[in-house]
Amino acid sequence: MGGYTLIENAPLVARNTLRVAARAKLLAEIRDASKLPELLDFPAVRAGRLLVLGEGSNILLTGDVDGTVLAMETRGVHVEQDGEVARIAVAAGERWDDFVRWTLGQGFAGLENLILIPGTVGAAPIQNIGAYGMEVAEFIESVEAWDQVKKRVVTLDRNACAFAYRDSLFKREPDRFIVTAVRFALPRTHTLRLDYAGIREELERMGVDKPAPFHIAEAVVHLRTRKLPDPAVIGNAGSFFKNPIVEVAQGETLKREYAELVAWPGNDSRWKLSAAWLIEAAGFKGMREGDAGMSNRHALVLVNHGTASGHELWQLAQCVIEGVHARFGVRLEPEPVVIGSEYE
Structure with missing residues (x-):
């Protein structure tokens, strides 16, 4: 056909x-x-x-x-140059990492912190993917999707997409929209994000004192490669848990009790806590039950050591959720969509 x-x-x-x-x-x-x-x-x-x-x-x-x-499995990238900003329409089936590398090769800035994230371009706005202090929503101008309610193609601008931390309209209404293309607005230059998770230190190791976007991308590749297991080597979906958001009072209480807690006070009177720190402090890093396990390289990563079933992997994830909650009073939520569970 x-x-x-x-x-x-x-x-x-x-x-x-x-x-x-x-x-x-x-x-x-x-x-x-x-x-x-x-x-x-x-x-x-x-x-x-x-x-x-x-x-x-x-x-x-x-x-x-x-x-x-x-x-x-759609393909295609179309560029419209508008002065110092490129407007780029990308088919949903394009590989995200390939697209990021292409933008850097063309001299466009903005997506460098998001290099090496697995998945497709169409999936990026659904999850509002983010890494190293940046979220993709910042550079999305609009999303084209098939609306199964209206039975037609719709174009939703950034505001209509209702982006939030690892969230969007598309994630909240998964049975309504099928993303078909994403339109980005990428500048030639922008303020680089350096103050997150060791990027400055990695640039120093690289001997770079005046970084460009491609330097940031290289630093992120080094960091991700060292910290995260390769899905081609061992089954995983990257970071399995979101960094939990808590009220200031709870964050301050935890910080007083655990001085080494990794947390980022936000601008909205709430704190973001490091899920990786909570998981490791609760003793789950490197844990293994049969072929289901938590990576010994990064506490956030749920791994399949061989032939673990999805049910076995989800059971282990729930064990981590309950263990962290019992220890710290904080309930973790999965980043990936869990099919066949209470999260559907």
Whole structure:
């Protein structure tokens, strides 16, 4: 069929970075976004649930998908130069890391702190991906999506996307929107973000005293490579837990009790706590139950050492959630979408 391919009883083990051996009743690989209305009108697709999947780097499958998995495999990057700002429309199926490296090669700034994040461009606004002091929402001008309620393509500007910390309208209404393209506004120059998680120290090690965006990207690659396990080597979905947000009073109480607590006071009378510190302090870093484990390289990362099921991985994650809550009175939340659980 032109623009898409349908596969029944499709294995998903190679389509999620935690390497969970789940299956989909139907897999639809779409290469032409204009064919979405036709595809979604198939009786077999309309009859069950629909799960949109990019590279599967932000998902935990705790069972098979009794419905259709829609894999966005669209490609395309279109640039409109507007003085010192480039407006770039990118197809949802493009790989995020490839796109970031392309922007740096073209001399555009803004996304350097977000290099080496796995996943697709279409997934970036859903999660409002962020790393090293930056969130992608800062540079998104608009998002194009198929609206399953209005049955048409809509374009939502940054405000309409309702971005928040690891959150967006698309995440809160997962059954309504299918992201088809993202439009970025990237400057040639901007204020570099250096004051987060060792970036300045890494630049010093590199011998860089006047950093450019590509230097920041190189520093972040070094940091991420040292700290985070490679999904190609061991199954993982990157940081599995969000940094929890707490009221000032709770943050100050914890800081008095645990002087070494890593926390970032915010501008909205709340504190962001380091989930990695909480997990390690609670004794879960490197923990392993069968093939399900927490990485010994980074406490935030849930890993599959071999053939752990999604259910086994989720059980371990819940053990961490309950253990941290019992110790610190703070409840962690998962970053990835957990399919087949209370978080659906």
